[in-house]
Every structure is written in structure tokens, then in C-alpha cells.
Amino acid sequence: MQMTFRWYGEGNDSVTLEQIKQIPGVEGVVWALHNRPAGEVWTEEEVMEVKKQADANGFHLDVVESINVHEDIKLGRSSRDEYIENYKISLRNVAKAGAKVVCFNFMPVFDWTRTDLYKELEDGSTALFYEKSKVDNMDPNELISQTTSSGYTMPGWEPERLKMITESFKAYESVDEEQLWNNLEYFLHEILPIAEEEDIKMAIHPDDPPWSVFNLPRIINSESAIERYLAISDSPSHCLTLCSGSLGANPDNDIPQMIRRFADRIAFAHIRNVRIYDNGNFIETSHRTQDGSVPIDDIVKAYHEAGFKGYVRPDHGRHLWKEDCRPGYGLYDRALGIMYLWGLWDAYELENRKGAE
Template sequence: MRMTFRWYGEGNDSVSLEQIKQIPGVEGLVWALHHRAAGEVWTEEEVMDVKKQADAHGFHLDVVESINVHEDIKLGLPSRDAYIENYKTSLRNVAKVGAKVVCFNFMPVFDWTRTDLFKEMEDGSTALFYEKAKVDQMNPYDLIEQTTTSGFTMPGWEPERLKTIEQSFDAYKQVDEEALWENLGYFLAEVLPVAEEEGIKMAIHPDDPPWSVFNLPRIITGEKAIERYLSISDSPAHCLTLCSGSLGANPENDVPTMIRRFHDRIAFAHIRNVRIYENGDFIETSHRSKDGSVPIDDVVKAYHENGFTGYARPDHGRHLWNEQCRPGYGLYDRALGIMHLWGLWDAYELVKRKEEANAHVAHS
């Protein structure tokens, strides 16, 4: 397991590279050009600037999250071909700074959905919260205001997307799940050969939450969907980002089982916990299994027993000790999460070594 940390860039992140450097075991940054709108080319000059910053602190840039997919590609519009060509150019340019994995998603209009960015928990910390009844009843435009409260641009809720959100909703009235699958297949047929040529794994992220929101189609929602997705191509570039929090929001999803089944196609692991309530609400918690509904101990065990050598990050975290940060992306709880994940990994390593030593003695 190769530990990474998501970083939004100088001037767009409350966490500094100096601080990330002090978290044990973190070797790389999960990065993106967040000022670039979906569909725009990431230039070689811009990606080289990020590399200079990473190099100064000894980090690699192996994992990109995300080169956003333009809405016209998801909608299957004639204009998609031009945006796909731009995407290919961006892939070639990030390869020049060592990118090995590009995490992306195919969620319509926006990415994740939450109703409260700072829901207070029993211990006084706050976390991202999803209230099912509110989402079921509310107008999606009512969520827009909350995305600007932190002072940071929010992934999946970038200003350029919000300007056209009404038109985007109208456009998806003609796109159902099967059409979205077809448009995803078209996109992959175009970009996978370039990714394979550049040594990049295209790792799709599950939908968050893993069900339809605001009547928009969502397709990467569980084990059967992942099976269908991976069957699209046998290219070594065709891979998966397995997010235990996104998939784990649905109690029907057995995340450890999915890891054991698809481990050889998982290029990037997002490891986080959520607590699910009986009414369908969920809140993001610490990484400890007992604090949420996802068995993080078994999640890490599944990766360990299958010899996972891919990239991982702690994903979201709570907001602790009055930290002023991007919602879900503070320093403290993600650093605590990393240490919990390393603790589990080291414990499984110790057990493995003892079993191997005992087997050696028995054989002798």
C-alpha cells in the first residue's frame, strides 16, 4: 500500500506541503489543476509547475484526481469528440510528470452530494452529512449556496458547473442509465488506448452516494455495476478507484467482498468510514470501524491479504479542534486516519511474518 494525500494546490488549500511531509508514510500528492474547467487542456507548463512544488518536498505526482469529464461527453453530444481530444492531450501531459493513475468519475452534473458540510457530532467535531429526506424533497439549486461557505472551491461543485446547472438538468431529461453506460463506453474506447500508451491507469470513482439523486442517472453504484464496468475492456489501463465511503453509504454494498473480488483491478483506494442511519441518512466518521458502519479493519485486511501495492489515501475526514479548512479535507483527521490505516496494516504484516516463521519452523 502506497500512501498519498490529496492536496488542492497553493492558495487553494488550508494544508501546506510542509505539514503533509510530517505525516508518516505519505509519499505522494493526489493533485489536479483545479482552476481548469472540465474539457480544457491541462498544459505541460502548468503540470510542470506542480511538479516543481512537489519535488521541493520530496513527493511524487503518481495520482491525479481528477481530470474532470466534460458534461457533453456524458450526454453523448456531437461536441464530445473535441473534448475527448482535449482529454487525451491532458493525459499525455500529466504522464510527463510521472502520473500513473488518473481517478475520474462519470456522475452527471456534479459529484458528491451532502446536505450539511459541518454537522456537529457527539464529541463536538463536525463532518459531512447526508439527510435523505431533505434531498428527496429539496430543489437541487438549494444546495448551491452551501458550497461557497468554506471559501474554497469544492470538487464537483466548481463555479463553472454551477453557472450552467439548470441547462445541465434539462439536458439529462433525455439520458437514462443505459444511455449513460453507452456514453461511458464511447469515452473509454477513445481514451484507454492513449492511457495504455502512456502507462496510465484510468480508475473510475464510484458514485457518491451510490444511488440516483435529483432523478439524475447514476451507474457506478455497487458490485454488479463494477462487474459490468470492468467487463467493458480488458486493457491494463481500465481500472477502478474503490471508495469505501461512497460504496459503504449503501448497507447492501459489502466493501471487503468487493475488494477481494476486484483487487487486481483496483489502482487507487479511498479508505474512509460512514455511519448509516435506519432512515437512510449517513455521516462521515473517524476511520475506526466501531465509529461507523464500514468495517475498516476488514477493508484493510482485504487489501493486505491480496498483496495490494496500489495507491491509497484516507479520503475525507472530520473537522477537529476548530480547524478552518475545506469541508472534509482538513489536516488533523486525515492524518489520524492515515495512522489508523498504517496501524492496521502493520498489525496484519506482523501476523503474516509470524505465520511464515511458524510455517518455516514446521517445515524444517
């Protein structure tokens, strides 16, 4: 596996490239142009400026997360073709910086949903928390206010997207899951030929959480959904970002089985742990298997058995030692997570070597 670390860019992240460089085994940063609203072209000049910063610290920019999909594409509006053309230009421009994987999602309105960005755990650390009954009964505008109050830009919760929230909810009243599938297929059939030309793998991220929120349709949320998604095209650019935390919030999802089944189509892996409660709540924990409900040890074993050579990053971490950081994206717990993942990987490597003797 190739270890990476998500970085939000100079002036937009509490973590620096110099700090990331000190984490063992990290080869690249997962990046994006977070100042660009969904639908706009990522210019070559902006892309190459990020490459210059990464090059100075010895990092590759193989993985982009995310070139956001404009809401009109998800809704299937007549204006979608214009935004798809912009997306194609952005793909060609990130390819010039060496991009090999573009992670994206097709979640309506909200890219991810949590009710508390700094919920305290027993040890005094804090983490992202989802309270099911609260989401089931709250006004979306209340959630918006909570989520955008951290002081950092929040991908998936951009101001230009949220100012259209009432219109967006109204528009999705006429879009069910089947229509969303149709709109996703339309997008893919337009994008995949360009991705193939540029040798880029388009890797969709599962819905987070993997169920409907505020009655919005969600479609990438289970093994059967992933099977349907991958059947849309046999293009080598048609791939998956497998996120153990997103899918793992539903205890019915068997993540190790999905890895063993879809390993050859997984271009990018997010590995994180969540603790699930009987009432439907969940909270993000350390990456250590025993701390949550997701079998991180078996997940890494499944990747190791598959000879996985794709990109991996530690996903959301806790906020430790009073670190002032972007919610879920501090330095310390993600660095600890990397060392736990490497420890598991190295143990499986050693096990294989002993078995071969």
C-alpha cells in the same frame, strides 16, 4: 500499499506540503489543476509547476484526482469529440510529470452530494452529512448555495458547471442509465489507447452517494455495476478507484468482498468510514472501525491479503480542534486516519510473520 494525501495546491488548501511531509509513510500527493474547468487542456507548463512544488518536498505525483469529464461527454452530444481530444492532450501532459493513475468519475451534474458540510458530532467535531429526506424534497439550487458557501473551491461544484444547472437537468431528461453506460463506453474506447501509450491507469470513482439524486442517472454504485464496468475492456489501463465511503453509504454493498474480487483491477483506494442511519441519512466519521458502519479493519485486511501495492489515501476526515479547512479535507483527522490504517496494516504484517515462524 503506497500511502498518499490529497492536496489542492498552493493558495487553494489550508494544508501545506511541509505539514503533509510530517505524516509518517506518505510518499505522494494526489493532485489536480483545480483552476482548469472540465473540458480544457491541462498545459505542460501548469503541470510541471506542480511537479516542481512536489519535488521540492520529496513527493511524487503518481495519482491525479481528477481530470474532470465534460458534461457534453456524459450527455453524448456531438461536441464530445472535441472535449475528448482535449482530455487526451491532458493525459499526455500529466504523464510528463510522472502520473501513473488518473481518477475520474462519470456522475451527471454533481460529483458528490451532501446537505451539511459541518454537521456536529457527539464529540464536538464536525463532518460532512447527508440528509436523505432533505435531498428528496429540496430544490437543487438550494443545495448549490449550501455547498458553495465554504469559501473554498469545491471540485464537482465549479461555477462554470453550476451556471448551466437548469440546462443540464433538462438535458438529462432524455438520458437514462443505459444511455449513460453507452456514453461512458464511447469515452473509454477513445481514451484507453492513449492511457496505455502513456502507461496510465484510468480509475473510475464510484457514485457518491451510490443512488440517484434529483432523478439523475447513476451507474457505478454496486458490485454488479463494477463487474459490468470492468467487462467493457481488458485493457491494463481500465481500472477502478474503490471508495469505501461512497459505496459504503449503501449497507448492501460488501466492500471487503469487492476488494477480494476486484483487487487486481483496483489502481487507487479511498478509505473512509461513514455512519449509516435507518432513515437513509449518513455522516462521515473517524476512520476507526467502531465509529462508523463500514468495516475498515476488514477492508485493510482484504487489501493486505491481496498483496495490494496500489495507491491509498485517507478519504474525507472530520474537522477537529477548530481547524479552518476545506470541508472534509483538514489536516488532523486525515493524519489520524493514516496512522490507524498503518496500524492495521502493520498488525496484519506481524500476524503473517508470526504465522510463518
